Amino acid sequence: MELIIRIAIIIHIIAGIGALLSGAIAFGLRKNTPKHKPVGKIYFWCMTVIFITGVFLSFARGLLFFFYIAVFTYYSTIIAYRSLKLKNLHNGQKPLLTDWLIEIIAALTFIGLVVFSIVAYLKNHNAGAIIPLVFGFIGLWGSYTNIKLFLIGPKETLYWYKKHIGNMMGSYIGGITAFLVNQMEHIPLNPIILWLGPTVIIVPAIVLELKKVKSVPIEK
Numbered sequence: 001m002e003l004i005i006r007i008a009i010i011i012h013i014i015a016g017i018g019a020l021l022s023g024a025i026a027f028g029l030r031k032n033t034p035k036h037k038p039v040g041k042i043y044f045w046c047m048t049v050i051f052i053t054g055v056f057l058s059f060a061r062g063l064l065f066f067f068y069i070a071v072f073t074y075y076s077t078i079i080a081y082r083s084l085k086l087k088n089l090h091n092g093q094k095p096l097l098t099d100w101l102i103e104i105i106a107a108l109t110f111i112g113l114v115v116f117s118i119v120a121y122l123k124n125h126n127a128g129a130i131i132p133l134v135f136g137f138i139g140l141w142g143s144y145t146n147i148k149l150f151l152i153g154p155k156e157t158l159y160w161y162k163k164h165i166g167n168m169m170g171s172y173i174g175g176i177t178a179f180l181v182n183q184m185e186h187i188p189l190n191p192i193i194l195w196l197g198p199t200v201i202i203v204p205a206i207v208l209e210l211k212k213v214k215s216v217p218i219e220k
Contacts, residue, residue, distance in 0.1 A: 005060050012053040016179065019046035023172045030165075040168075047077040047171060050178075065132060068113040072139050073174030075106045079146060080167035083160045090157070090218050095150045103143050103150075110139035131195045138199075142167075158215035165213070169206045173198045 022043040029036040054070035057063070082099060089095070113136030121129035149159065156162075176198040180187065184194055 001060070005057065008053045008056050008060070012050060012057065015046045015049035015053065016175065019043055019050060019172075019175050020179065022046060023168075023175060027169070027172075043168075044077060044081055047074060047175070050074075050175070051077075065116065068109060068116065068132060069135065069174070069178070071106065071109045072113070072135050073171055073178070075102070075109075075139060075142070076167040076171035076174065078102060079142070080164045080171065083163035083167065087160045089149065089159070090154050099150065103147050106139065107143040107147075110136045110143060112136075113139065128192060128195075131192065134196060134199070142170075154218060156215040156217050158213050162210050162213055162215065165209055166206055169202060169209070173202050176202075 022039050026036055026039040026043050029039060051070055051074035054073075055067060058065075058067035058070060079102070082102070086093065086095060086099070113132045117129045117131070117133035117136060120126065120132070146163075154160075177195060180194040180198065181191075184191060187194060189197075
């Protein structure tokens with residue numbers, strides 16, 4: 001079993017490096033669609049491998065919190081991918097059963113993350129419990145907005161593009177966070193800064209990038 005865990009860790013690290021590099025390149029090529037797409041696919045599959053190995057390692061090592069984080073990060077990746085397949089919700093397109101299952105499983109996981117945070121704080125009164133709480137509420141907000149989109153439809157034409165940008169950058173936050181946390185012993189900063197720093201720094205960049213998207217309101 002220990003050998004399998006070591007192999008999983010190696011694969012996880014290699015995929016992590018691939019995701020960090022391809023994610024940065026894909027963002028740089030975001031206005032060059034022919035080159036952006038293949039690099040983006042590499043990023044997606046790297047994140048998929050990270051998710052699979054991350055879930056395995058979290059159960060193999062009994063680290064429930066890392067299972068939640070793996071789901072949180074991959075949720076953003078899969079939603080960014082699915083947004084490209086749901087470009088016509090405003091023209092009568094319906095989300096697949098797969099899309100609903102993704103949201104239900106994700107929402108339940110994020111609720112579990114919030115509960116995990118509350119239980120952890122009540123047990124140890126540790127300020128670090130704020131970390132899963134923040135990720136849990138961010139995830140729940142994302143799931144709420146997606147379910148709302150499925151039920152009442154989009155309000156603007158480029159809703160799918162905004163979903164793609166926001167969630168891909170969100171998943172990249174997860175990748176950077178995982179890297180920093182794994183190097184925690186070598187970085188002389190408070191763990192809370194390492195866990196939440198990428199979110200605090202990159203989210204404003206996401207907002208600025210989304211403001212550049214010239215989307216038109218849909219008349220109903």
